[in-house]
Amino acid sequence: MPVTRRGLLRATGIAGAALLVGGRVGAGPRARGPWLDWLADNRERVAAVVDPGAGPALVHRPHAPQPLAAAITPLHLAAHELSGATGPVPAADWDRHHLGLDDGAHASALADLGITSTDGATADDPHHPVDLDDLASALVRRGDSAAADLLLHRLGEPALRAAAVRLGWPDAPVAGALDHRVRLVLGRDAPGHLTDPRVRLEVLGRLPQTPSTYEGLRPWARTTWHGSADGLGRAHRALATDPALPRCRAWLGAGREAPEGVLGVGLAGGALPGVLAVGGHARFADGRTGVVAVLLAEVPRERHAAAREFEDLVLGALLDGALLADLRAALA
Template sequence: MLLTRRHLLSACGVAGGALLLPSAPAAASTTVQPDDWLGWFRANRRHVAAVVDDGNGGRVAHRPHERQPLASAVKVLHLAGYASAVDRRQVEPGEPVTVGDWEKFYLALDGGAHQQALKALGIKSTNGHTADDPHAKVTLDDLAAVMIRHSDNAAADYLRRRLGDDTMRRAAIRGGWPDAPVPSFLGEWLRLVLNRRVDPERYLADPQLQLEVIGRFPDVPKTYDGQRPWARGTWQGTAAGLHRLHRAMDRFPGAPAHLEQRQDLPAGVAGIGFKGGSLAGVITVGCRVRWHDGRVGTAAVLTEEVDEQRFHTAPALVGLVRQALLDPAALREFQVSLS
């Protein structure tokens, strides 16, 4: 049978679909409950980097310049780069993208994010991994949307390649984060599969390397703890840099519209934007709250060395960070836990 990208993607999907399923949760801690993130902060201050500023004089900064893994929280940089390119008329939001070209960057190790992206865009996927019709069309703006809402790695990598690293770096400088990483998600996942670094561009063009990846899929660590060493070596950045980019997001016309939720908001709030991320042992949160009076609160919280049981309570951390921006009392508790 002739080897094609569709066969490769399908094979990776079948091989990799369950690789990120966690093992059974550990027994509950007798000292810190799984959803007690403030208690975890107190016990793990060296594994937390945070900047939280409510825009009204309340501010917490803890290890703000220490580099830690960013996971998918870094994708706000891709959004800023895209919005900047649209503003400069380097690209058009409606530019058509063939689904097959998008899926060249897909490796079935994203916890189902790509499948959610296909579903959101109304694209049929019988095999549960890739689109039935690789010739179907989406737009650049569609990719920006699913990159943020569903954390699609392939969309982020496609946008990066289409925009170019120079555009990404200019956006980082404009957003106040000049040393921001510009990762290749595909490249990092290939490192997990192959246990070595390879040029993702070579992978895209080399069928022999693609076959090697398929052959190595069964050897990928299948447990949470098995993937933690790899996650420690992924792209890193600072809470201060991520925080500055969220605060500067209004400099990138169109970006807040992709980032913000504008329904079911607290009184006085015009929008709440969020982009977080997670890898084995890592949970990251980037958040901004915009009030009708023009005030903006922003937060960046990076955690590492998170055990598997606590990993499952990530939504509680997101809620804690959000509440710290909305409620001065919650912000004080946040500060005390890191003091």
């Protein structure tokens, strides 16, 4: 069955679709709208792969390294599911990977699980048990980098590298978000942050002087882990089709209603100052598997504030041929 316009809007939650794409799908020439205008004016800052599984696809700078932000987290999800690891961990183990500078993601993740946190950064009860699957869910819902780092720490780097190979993305970056944040605070790498109390005290002492504004954090965000749209797209194809990863599909698709003609969608995105990144997949009832990955660099603050509309556009381009044509025209 075809993907209908009504079903698409229901699935993506596009509230202002007419504004975003400038009119009715299937109509004649349309006004581009602010996101498509920005993409057209900044093609050298965009890397994109959109493949609906049939018909024309979009490929734009697919191998260019771009910042990934939390769009990398499906790698952690796959490593966790493939490991078969179960059981709870103390909330304190989760909290120790949190340094702040995450726009409240960790605090929101704690609240989602009903864990009280007076200071908004750590659990009041450090022994509160947290299931690893709940951490995986928090990683998708909130982009909580502390959850990603805890999974990396427990599973080990070899497990994530093995998962990257299985996902068809062997050169995926495997690095802890905490390491990047410590480098921001200290101006140098300090991998002993978790184990050396002297380094931790130095970090806490210098944290108040750390840049915290959007513009102040952009130079640092440029140095965080990079990857390609091609690699992220290949990973999402494996996530959509690998029979060993059903829970990954459930985590990535949670809360997303699939429109008519689509069996399921999954999406994971990330944002840092100046950076927006989204990867996703769709499994169509006619047997097709579609993937999308769009990575943006040097995004100004006013466009960054419209990140939700960007996410809607990216998923819409995968599900709606007219939106894909708009995106292709913007990047042509």
